[in-house]
Amino acid sequence: MGVAVARQLSGYRAAVLLGWAVSSNWTRPILFIAYSLLRPVSMALILAVMYTVITGNAAATRPYLAFLIIGTAFWSFIQEGVSEFANGILEDRGRYHILKYAYIAPLGFPIYLVGRATSKLASAAASVVIVLLVGAFALHLGINPLQIDYPLLVAACLLAFVSVIAFAITFSTMLLAGRDTNGYGDIIAQFLYLFSGAIFPISVLPGPIAWIASLSPLPYWLELCRRAILHARVYQMFPNMSDGEVLLRLVVATAGTVLLGYILFRFTDRRARRLGHIDMEVNW
Amino acid sequence: MKVFFHALSPTLESLSAVSGSHPSSNSSRLAVETRRLTRVYKTRRETTTALHDVDLEVEQGELFGVLGPNGAGKTTLIKILVTLLLPTSGEAFVDSLDVVRDYKRLRNRIAMVSGGEQAGYGVLKVREQLWMFSQFYGMDSKAARRRIDELLDRLGLAEAGNKEITSLSSGMRQKMNLVRGLMTDPRVLFLDEPTVALDVGAARDVRSEVQRWMAEDPTRTVILTTHYMQEADELCDRVAIVNRGRIVAEGAPRTLKASVDEDVIVDLQLDPGTPLLDRLRAIEGVGAASVREEDGVDRFSLLLADDAVLPRVMTTVEGAGRRVSGLVRRQPTLEDAFVKLVGRSMTEEEAG
Amino acid sequence: MSAIQHAERSPLRIFLKTIVARAYPRVVAANRHKSWLFLDMALPMVGALAMVLVYQGLHAPRQYLGFVVMGGAMLAFWQNVLWTMGAQFSWDRGNGTLELMAVSPTSFEAVLLGMAGGAMIMTTVRAAFIILIGSLVFNVTYTAGGLLPAIGVFLLTLGALYGMGMLLASLFLFYSREAWHLGDALQEPVNFLSGLYFPVKALGIPAGTETLLVAAQVPIFALLAGVALRYLESRARKDGKLVTRWE
Incomplete structure (x- = not known):
């Protein structure tokens, strides 16, 4: 048992190193970090300008700016978790032709996938901090590190991490079972953007779509992050729910995502093998 | 390294005398000529001399082989001759045009086909792909399509012409690549390991098409790199053996083989056991020895x-x-x- | 000796034929791989939809929705330039196509113009769909008086964008993965600075000034792209970068 765990760990470590090498060995670490931060910081600035154009930065609407910026900051996790996960798997198959070897290795395939995406998730964590710093110092959102409810933040992020990884593994395997699936990682990340409540409350969505969004763990996770950081000084998507109620919904939605993900993974994994797509030659 | 070449020099001298007898008079037109051609690759960590003072003359109408182990410098030589890479020093001419200065004109007259090539766009069908490349040479569309059909037919790809290239087997793909090389009727065709990793049948088709294409026009020239000795022996009028960036011998395959005619060549099969190669080489009268493992037995030459x-x-x-x-x-x-010239087998040279 | 042998065709003929030939796979690809068509339209549409919903969340006046729809359409061009022009040479080099182009008598400029032409035709169709669907879904109206200047600015912008695409392609060719990541990182900052989702005057730049800036970019990018391509091709030949496969 111990040997098996050690082998899995060592396989995971190799996948992490591979992911890091593929995503970062084109430049020096400092430039890599700078490039990784450009996108989320720019996105935050776009939203800040849109907000200013419409509201004139009136004091009464400041909680909504905080809503936008914190949502954008944490969004990086989903962006990297989903699109990079998917891009990585397709890149390993079509470009580097190594996916088949990882797939048949004794290391569990999901563990390989998580390892491959770990470095991206780590850089996403860094960009969360940077965007929050931009919010705190450039946009004066009143973020005080000493007033953050860390237990709530950590609990919410752990649950979200589990559901994002479960979703990403399932989704990546679905892409593997299909043809011509390059680029779908980005599109799905964009769709999740609409359902997550990252930059607008899900109540803005048309009725049925808002209902579907309410089944996803993402709005509850982002709501808890916002509340943990700014408490009542941020616009709330679910003003009638207590922190505990939101957390409970996050737990239930995460469990549902993991269960659904597991069923779909089993199905699509088998389908990919049946179709012979694991080592499919694609024109990259 | 110096000791190595010093030891080799008597053999080299005798072979240059042999190759000097080849009819390479100044009056006949040269398809390829290089003078002290050198290429050095520099990275932050190391400097590698891939080609070292290579002098080469290939006449029009020759099927000329460049033979050597992987890493010998064959591909670097080809890349320079097809204008993809500049030499570090020395000169090279193809069809009398300088590869450095006249490269634009030269590109009208040459084509290159490499082994294991994956070039092209997967979304296109074979005929479309070939047509696209023909346009890069300014060919008339109708004439190009006619020529493509003719060549596809000759190589047994007429039906595959309407398939997307991703659906082709590696043999079919390489035949398509050969069509691409032939369709523009280059004056000099460069084939870089054209049969690598092909099955016996596909390799034979590629070789016979090259021979047929050569036979159609006596002014056509082919420069072929390969590490398959058998292929060079079968196809080439003359070959240059390249090792570690230098030409160690040059001449007709028959002439080169004649250099070992006086030796007794013995293949010895031994069951696995203690290493023996160095001890065999040390025996007086053993000119050269090499070994490869095959089907669980050691085969010594x-x-x-x-x-x-x-x-x-x-x-x-x-x-x-x-x-x-x-x-x-x-x-x-x-x-x-090769073993006699270099002292080691190609496999040993590749292993470094 | 066959009739087509040894004919050295005029550079102009090769140039023009290359443009048509290289545009061909672009047009064909769009028809053969419907999923690409979907992606090319869906990504900017979803991006635009997200921004529309942000404006709705902010209770913005309806006129802002027009910005977003137009922004979504232009985003299709920007993404197209960045990835299917700038990055295409890197892909071409990766699978060996670039070296086959390099040993042919054609020029990289012609290849890039073909790529741009094919891409522009297809992306224009997509952008038109995005504007049409976006306008219908979000009920956006446009004033006829602004149409002609808008088309003029649009054409100028395309010129500048595709000129930049050619420049990016040569940079990608030489700096490879570094330039690739730079392109990725540039995506959102360019969205921000170009005012894709809000009026540029919000950044303190008058619209007239921005038009002038765009107009100036057309010859600058075209010139820079030409110079860069020649310089980088000769450097690439010297350093062996044309024949490098995976890095």
Whole structure:
């Protein structure tokens, strides 16, 4: 048992190193970090300008700016978790032709996938901090590190991490079972953007779509992050729910995502093998 | 390295004398000519000399082979001649045009096909792909399509012409690549390991099409790099053997093989056991020795000065406790010429 | 000796034929791989939809929705330039196509113009769909008086964008993965600075000034792209970068 765990760990470590090498060995670490931060910081600035154009930065609407910026900051996790996960798997198959070897290795395939995406998730964590710093110092959102409810933040992020990884593994395997699936990682990340409540409350969505969004763990996770950081000084998507109620919904939605993900993974994994797509030659 | 070439020099001299007898008079037009051609690759960590003072003359109408182990500098030579890479020093001319200065004109007259090529756009069908490349040469569309059909037909790809290239087998793909190289009727065609990783049938088709294309026009020239000695022997009018960036011998395959004619060539099969190669090489009268493992047995190739050396070889083998499972005396090959020239087999050279 | 042998065709003929030939796979690809068509339209549409919903969340006046729809359409061009022009040479080099182009008598400029032409035709169709669907879904109206200047600015912008695409392609060719990541990182900052989702005057730049800036970019990018391509091709030949496969 111990040997098996050690082998899995060592396989995971190799996948992490591979992911890091593929995503970062084109430049020096400092430039890599700078490039990784450009996108989320720019996105935050776009939203800040849109907000200013419409509201004139009136004091009464400041909680909504905080809503936008914190949502954008944490969004990086989903962006990297989903699109990079998917891009990585397709890149390993079509470009580097190594996916088949990882797939048949004794290391569990999901563990390989998580390892491959770990470095991206780590850089996403860094960009969360940077965007929050931009919010705190450039946009004066009143973020005080000493007033953050860390237990709530950590609990919410752990649950979200589990559901994002479960979703990403399932989704990546679905892409593997299909043809011509390059680029779908980005599109799905964009769709999740609409359902997550990252930059607008899900109540803005048309009725049925808002209902579907309410089944996803993402709005509850982002709501808890916002509340943990700014408490009542941020616009709330679910003003009638207590922190505990939101957390409970996050737990239930995460469990549902993991269960659904597991069923779909089993199905699509088998389908990919049946179709012979694991080592499919694609024109990259 | 210096010692190595010093030891080799008598052999080199004798071979240059042989190749000097080849009819490369100044009056005939040269398809390829290089003078002291050198290419050095520099990275932060190391400097590698891929080609070192290479002098080469290939006449129009020749099918000329560049032979050598992987990493010998063959591909670097081709890349320079097809204008993809600049030499560090020296000169190179193809069809009398300088590859450095006249490269734009030269590109009208050459084509290149490499082994294992994956070039092209997967979304296109074979005919479309070939048509696209023909347009990069400014060919008339109708004439190009006619020529493509003719060549596809000759290579048995007429039906595959309407398939997307991603659906082709590696053999079909390489035949398509050959069509791409032939369709513009280049004056000099460069084939870089064109049959690498192909099955026997596809490799034979590629080789016979090259021969047929050459036979159609006596002014056409092919420069072929390969590490398959058999292929070079079968196809080439002349070959240059390249090792570690230098040409170590040049001449017709028959002439090169003649350099080992006086030796007795013996293939010795031994069951696995203690390493023996160095001990065999140390025996007086053993000109060269190489070994490769195949089907669980060690196959030694020995170049012996005469038959009298064989008993000494057998004594050494028995002394090492190795069991002989086969012994054959055979005709010389280009591989034997290589081993005699370089002192080691191509496989050993590739291993570094 | 066959009739087509040894004919050295005029550079102009090769140039023009290359443009048509290289545009061909672009047009064909769009028809053969419907999923690409979907992606090319869906990504900017979803991006635009997200921004529309942000404006709705902010209770913005309806006129802002027009910005977003137009922004979504222009985003299709920007993404197209960045990835299917800038990055295409890197892909071409990766699978060996670039070296086959390099040993042919054609020029990289012609290849890039073909790529741009094919891409522009297809992306214009997509952008038109995005504007049409976006306008219908979000009920956006446009004033006829602004149409002609808008088309003029649009054409100028395309010129500048595709000129930049050619420049990016040569940079990608030489700096490879570094330039690739730079392109990725540039995506959102360019969205921000170009005012894709809000009026540029919000950044303190008058619209007239921005038009002038765009107009100036057309010859600058075209010139820079030409110079860069020649310089980088010769450097690439010297350093062996044309024949490098995976890095």
